[in-house]
Amino acid sequence: MTADKDHQTQANEGSILIVDDNPSNLRVLSQMLSGRGYSVRPVTDGYLVQAGVRASPPDLILLDISMPDMDGFEVCRRLKADEESRDIPIIFISAMSEIEDKIKAFTAGGVDYITKPFQLDEVIARIETHISLRNLQKQLEAANHELTDYRNYLEEIVKERTKELEKANQKLQQEINDRKLIEAKMLSSQRLVDLGTLAAGITHDMKSPLQVIVGISESLKKQIENGSPDKEYIAEKLDIINRNGWRIEAVMRSLLSYVRYSGSENEPHDLNSLIKETLLLIEHQLNIWANVEVITELEEYIPVLRCDRTKISQALINLLMNARDAMPSGGKITIRTIFQKAENRVLLQVEDTGVGIPQEIQSKIFDSFFTTKPVGQGTGLGLTNVMETIQLYQGKIELSSVVNHGTTFSLYFPVKPAASKSSEK
Structure with missing residues (x-):
């Protein structure tokens, strides 16, 4: 039992192919190496080496140089030229001791050179060293192979995840596009609603001056028909007609400016006039807001803004409506403009004395469709529109709010130089 175990251990030392045309040398080497636990295969002809190696690759080759049909140098060169045998370590063992022969052996691909007559311990030490190196090389190759397989596996996972992310991104982009489309439609619908509300208010505002004009014109007509026109009376009444006519013209001009697209984001406009x-x-809406006072504090000299007047007007209306809704019991709304010369920007503030905005929702108020109003009383797009407008002009918006004390929205518009004609082209 012990002998079998020892034999099994010996067989595990490695396999060696011995190439020598001298049977006596083959016998001596074979016996010595077999006794040390190596599996030995002797070959006497250099032409048979490649076939033997391909049939069963050894862990190491001991190769004689002087052989009749093919010398060891050529055998080594052929083995190193073959992909299947090029990594097998070859130790030359020869009686040739000239330095030229050794150089020729290493040039052909040998890893070591043993000169005859040799010492057994030296041969064993060199064999063990090169077999150990060969085993380490095999382990490294196996590890590299495993790493390559694992890298390929990871690459496949990355490809799959990339495809999944691309699909998810496409889906997300479609959802974003759909959301933007809904926002655009709702903003358009809200604009039509606002326009209808404005038109109704303007109609009401125009009714009074029109009634004055009609009433006074009929009175003047009767005086003329009766043949007793009073010049001072007529002049006074014509002045009233003139003022009311200009009042109507101003209201209509403001409405037309609001509904008409300016066609350019770079037209100069005076913010105070807007x-x-x-x-x-x-x-009209301001007049019917119960107990709401609107105060303007407009700095007299501020630079013009290059903007779309309609978008700025709509943003201001949205802020005013929000301020009104925040003051159900009434209060004050202050509209303020300031030119901040050091920063080269214009500040527009809308301040109210309303209920304020709780701290926990302040970060959400500019999100699309977010609203604190009851269902049906707000789209949640008003402040989104304000944010998009200020971002369009590379400005910024700040919010300051204290519950039960009021809210201030500060819009900062950078002052931009006029575009040159060459840049416009």
Whole structure:
């Protein structure tokens, strides 16, 4: 039992192919190496080496140089030229001791050179060293192979995940596009609703001056028909007609400016004038807001803004409507403009004395469709529109709010130089 185990251990030392045309040398080497536990195969002809190696690759080859039909150098060169045998370590063992022969052996691909007569311990030590190196090389190759397989596996996983992410991204992009489309439609619908509300208010505002004009004109007509016109009376009444006519013209001009697309984001506009025209547009609504006072604090000299007047007007209306809704019991709304020269920007503030915005929802108020109003009383797009407008002009918006004390929205518009004609082209 012990002998079998020892034999099995010996067989595990490695396999060696011995190539020598001298049977006596083959016998001596074979016996020595077999006694040390190596599996030995002797070959006497250099032409048979390649076939033997292909049939059963050894762990190491001991190769004689002087052989009649094919010398060891040529055998080595052929083995190294074959992909299946090029990595097998070859130790030359020869009586040729000239330095030229050794160089020739290493040039052909040998890993070591043993000169005859040799010492057994030296041969064993060199064999063990090169077989150990060969085993380490095999382990490294196996590890590299495993790494390559694992890398390929990871690459496949990455490809699959990439495809999944691309699909998810496409789906997300479609959802974003759908959401933007819904927002655009809702903003368009809200704009039509706002326009209808403005038109109704303007119709009401125009009714009074028209009644005055009609009434006074009929009175003047009767005086003329009776043949007793009073010049001072006529002049006074014509002045009233003139003022009311200009009043109607101003209201209509503001409405036309609001509904007409300017066609350019780079047209110069006076922000104070835009604010006054916007207040004129919603004058009727301001008049019916119970206990709400609108105050303007407009800096007299501020630079013009290059913008789309309609978008700025709509943003201001949205802020005013929000301020009104925040003051169900009434209060004050202050509209303020300031030119901040150091920062080269214009500040537009809308401040109210309403209920304020709780801290926990302040980060959400600019999100699309977010609203604190009851269902049916708000689209949740008003402040989104304000944010998009200020971002369009590379500005920024700040919110300051204290519950039960009020809210201030600050819009900062950078002052931009006029575009040159060459850049416009």
